[in-house]
Amino acid sequence: MTGLIAIFRREVAAYFETPLAYVFLSVFAFAAPAFAWRVGRLFDTGRADLSPLFDYMPWLLLVLMPALAMRAWAEERDRGTLEVLLASPIALYELVLGKFLAALSVAALALMLTFPMWAAMNYLGSPDNAAIATAYLGALLLAGGYLALGQALSASTPNQVIAFVLGVGACFLVTVSGAPFMLDALSAHMPGAAAEALADLSALARFDSLRRGVISLADLIYFLSLMGLGLGLAMALIDARRGGGR
């Protein structure tokens, strides 16, 4: 665990030693309420709830989480510091998990920046705070899934821009696999059962039930599996570097 804690501390410090965390947090703090107010018409609904904020959250996270994750391994490979890490007596899972938890902490901090909106809703009316808490949990789980995928793709290249583009692409596919337009397109080319099974893999559908305040074990397992898949893939790709591409 000492390795994991050391990596976590270094990664959190690295986010704040450079402008990255400040830019990320500023963009999130501006964009999340802007979507809710301008696109989601937060004050036009006449209801004291944060649905408009969470309606657009997956699309915001889809772009911002790969931006947070892109440096995880691509930067280490580009600078040669991956060799320093691989020569340290740190288990590979500690390296991957330490980086992931650091990025997830920054994402959680970004979500906390929307708390003034929650406070405003409570001032203006009586929102269902349990449902809002569930929606925040859903947003954090979704962010975790995207970060894990982003980290895996960051491990596949030394170029951060490529890592970002691949990350956005992968998160987009995971998000829209259950969207009606995708289902229509897929059902034309595959059996209905296969298209439905693919729809079950959609992060959007899973997030939607959490957004509405419903916690199900299946949704929690889905998001934890998505994180496990991304982090497992990142571990496999980094471990493959030891083999020199064998």
Added chain:
Amino acid sequence: MIRADRLIKRFAGFTAVDAVSFTVERGEVVAFLGPNGAGKSTTMRMLAGCLEPDDGRALIADFDCHIDRRAAQSHLGYLPEGAPAYPSMTARGFVRFGLRARGYSGAALEEATRVALDRARLGKMADKAIGALSKGYKRRAALAAAIAHDPPVLILDEPTDGLDPNQKDGVRDLIREMAPKKAILISTHLLDEVDAMCSRAVVIAEGRVKVDATPAEVARQFGGSLESAFRGLTGSLQDPVISDQTGPRT
């Protein structure tokens, strides 16, 4: 303390390291010599546990670097080629990070950090961002991180590359100071460095060990100087296509 036992590494059909064997015992400073692309850095990466050999064994303090990697690495201080470090961190922060990853905390962490920064002669530069330091100080910061946990084995890939003469002397003094208690393997292109501080020289070319002897013996066998020996052993390999071949970075 360091044992390379018929190490083999291939990249896309090209054999970078071909059955390389040698040992380094405590109290020895061994120079690892060869032209660019000879397989020095690849061998060192395998010994450091950063790269798996296709065949053969790499052992540090009797621990296999791949079967028992973390135990081997806990006995090792490694300075990779180019001395990579995090530019946004200070030298002090970089040393502390390496120590924390090895389980250091509290007073032991502070003391080990102070000693490492002093030994690497970082001075006032210890609290500046590594990205703002000169090449020499960057290399010293990476060296400080490599020696901070006082490992019994040191593998240093071109530790004096790019340093000015005063800085080179400083690093050589530090290596001489540490030599009696450690097994040290150094790769270098500077033959005067071998004479100055190494007890043995292993010359490698085309991925194979050409000679493993004391610097004096190597010089005697090949015309009286290390330079003539180096040219004699590797001179036919100076074709730039061959000498630019190196294994991929990890």
